[in-house]
Amino acid sequence: MRHRFTAAKTLLTAGALVVLAACGSGGSSSSSGGGTGGSGAPVHGGNLIFAAVQDAQSMNNTTVFDNNSIWIFEQIFQPLYTVTNNGKGVMPWLATSYTMSPDKKTYTFQLRPGVKFSNGKPMTSADVKFSIDQNRKATQGWAYLDSAIESVGAPSPETVVIHLKFPWAPLLADLSIFANGIVPNNYDGQTEAQFYTHPIGTGPFKWDYWHKGQALKLVRNPFYWQQGKPYLNSVTWEDVPSDNTRELQLKGGQAQIDQTPAWSTVASLKTTPGVIMDLFPSTQTNYLAFNELRKPFQDVHVRRAISLAINRQALVKAVLFGNGKPANSLFPPQVPFYQAATPGLQYSLTAAKAEMAKSSVPHGFSTTILVPSGNSDYLTIATILQSELKPLGIKLNITQLDPNTTNTDEQSLKYDMVLTLWTMDIPDPDELATFAVDPKSGAKSFFTAYNNPAVVKDTHAAEVTTVPAQRQKLYNFVQAQSAADAFMAFLYYSPYPYATTSNVHGFFVTPLGNMHMENVWLSK
């Protein structure tokens, strides 16, 4: 009897500890959960938590290729022109207008008056010249996008002149990239390394802190040039790699934006009270790449047969739970000069068998597909391909390696087939087309070793042709011929999934992935 009493007392103590723990903090679980969901007039204030898949890598906008870094420092650094909401063009940003010389080799930009950095100093043409020149020097970074630039001049504080080596159609698109974002002249008296530990820009937010691997916080820039913006006091990007945890944080009101919820949860999030599930049109395209250095992928009939045997609609259903579209072109629909009529190879088992019969391996062969471990979407695709290629006599083995090794093997062309994807950096197809089809580019034709001189020639011709109709014609050929050559199987186009709490308003993601956090506000 007494023993029981003692045990009960101890259990009570344990219970009390639980309650104590629950009361331990007053503030760390603040949440609003379900908001109003209505729009109305924007209100100022609030601290937004953005649950990100991965931490940023660096704030150096001229050398970093990582999207998680880019989407953050785009809130600090701004370019002269920025991407339009449909992702197909540019609009004036830190510049208000430009004029082009008759020989199309000199552009004169008029800078926006009244723009200040977050330290209160005005932005001048010297800052613009310094910023673009820094990017041109970044040979380990994005300098290749500025390779057409001969020199940058700053004849007056409000005017910038860019001299080109030759006429260059994608110039404005290239200038709109974050790498050409404007930083203070000479890094405001600091070294490059010092500057990027607490960067200064003209964007809506300014630097607060970065606890690496945990959270990065930006706060409102009081000198921001768009009157009344930003609405939020701060945005904090928290590193939450687990899909489940991000979703639970959103439902628990601990985060307001969930970056990339799992496709399997999209339907349920659409019906979750207090949550808005957005699918923003994107430029993301998924491909199946063939290594043309390995047999039998030099054979166009083999590549065409495989491409024709893939039921893309089934992939969209299985992987994206219906939230995507089969791809027909190298270019996604949100890219300028995308040709909807491109005769990309689509599912036809009969046509696939006919191609196989014409190939060097009419009775089939054994091959492997490289899949990064832990990527369930890619594993699903590989498993579907395994069964779809069987009727062609192709025995497909799935090799799962960790993502880093997969990446290394892909780039070293140590693979037979590999799944890959692309999202646009600039609102012009030039970068994508060059990387995808030119074996001399850094990406070696998306690491396939594909080489069709006619396609390469037209890709480069489109760079120097400034007449849109002529560029369209050239890119039509590039799209049609690359589809016919089936150097990759174009699989599907997918949107960007973002879930937000319903009190988040004005959140929008362009097809290139850019976000204008200055437009975002939180209702009470």
Added chain:
Amino acid sequence: MTFVLQRLLLLVPVAVGITIIVFFMIHLIPGDPARTILGIHATPRSIAILHRQWGLDRPLISQYWLFMDRLVHGDLGQSLFYGVPAAGLILSRTPATLWLVAYAGVLAIVISVPLAMIAATRKDGIRDHVVRAVPLLGLGMPPFWLGILLIYALAIKVRLFPVSGYGTGFGGHLHSMFLPALTVAIALAPVVIRSLRASMLNVLGAEYITTARSKGVPPSRLFFRHVLRNAVIPAVTVLGINIGFLIGGTVIIENVFAIPGIGQLMLNSIFERDFPVVQGVTLVFGVLVVLVNLLADLSYAALDPRVRFDR
């Protein structure tokens, strides 16, 4: 004191062994941090430049000596991913992991002691069977799944605790880390309960307990002063060993609860092939395991006056 010194000195060969195994294992796995960072923009030239910058173009043995040379000077090298000192990165993440391990240990004891008492005092009764059987569910359930269930029940439905995170200040940590610590404690408790129950039954049958009872020692005093104190030593060993395993297991828990600890840092660093950070974290893990076991050994002396290590 000699015992403690001996055990601390033992840390040196253990640490060296860990550095050798980890260094060569991580370099054996294919994958290149330069390619990860450069992505599709990687060119042979840009890769070579980064390799030279990081010293990865040197022979492996020479890289290891460089690592050891830095280590004895208290430098773990630069993180390849972040470009900051690895030691600083690890140091900033260690408190969260220590909090998790210590909190889980305390909760495991808080759960295990009363349940073991209930089971031991009602041997072979229904309560004993329930106490022995039900906690096994915690042992059999994957921690990530249990963690999600706890989040759903106590953070989403009831909103008693935050979904994830580490919190700020002592109260904040106590509050935010409760669910992750409970997840770990539930997995840890069944082993401790069984061990404690068995030793309690042993002690309860001892002659000195019968003598104490016959002398009229109150049951609560009898239990806490005589039974629990003597029965707890084997359980401390079990707890110590399991906390050792638990330190390695924090990788999963930290991921589920988005705790910025060294477990999560290690996972990310492995994927990024951030060699200096992986090496540093493994070293910290190894040292922690040895220290926890040393603490368990030292606690014997505190619990049992007959135990003296220096004699």
